[in-house]
Amino acid sequence: MRAERDELAVVERVLERMAGQLAGERASAVRVPGQVAGRAVMLIPHREPGVEEDSLPWDYQRIIAALRQAAGPVMAREVGEVVGVDVSVRSKLEPLRSKLVRLVDRGSLRKLPDGRFTTRL
Structure with missing residues (x-):
């Protein structure tokens, strides 16, 4: 039991150290506009x-x-x-779905397991 408790203490210290490093990296990361083929692309x-x-x-x-x-x-x-998207045409709906997923990836929205979208609280 003591050995397991000691291992847990080590794991907690490692996790705390990693969380601190990740927080520092996120704070220092500067987002710059992206470019594709020499053209500026929109970043969310x-x-x-x-x-x-x-x-x-x-x-x-x-x-x-x-x-x-x-x-x-x-x-x-x-x-x-x-x-105002023409939802009867799949090729018009898919770009919207892509934008929704992009907002999910960036943390602005949530996607539920059944495929529905909702705002974050």
Whole structure:
């Protein structure tokens, strides 16, 4: 039992040290605009304290506003109807779904296991 307790203490110290290093790396990381083939590409910032939704491009702001207006979690098709995307055409809906997933990856939205999207609290 003592050996296991000692191992847990070591693991806790390692985790604390790693968390401190990761926090330092995140704080020092400066996001620069990306470029593809010499052209500037739009970057969606990660959700962090001090980063406002105003820093998002206009279409992303509309997506978040549509999700906030919804009574609960919604499918991409429902978001498309609100923001004015022709949801009957798959090729028009997939870019919207890509934007939703990008917002999930950046921490602005949550994707539920059933594929519906919701805002973070």
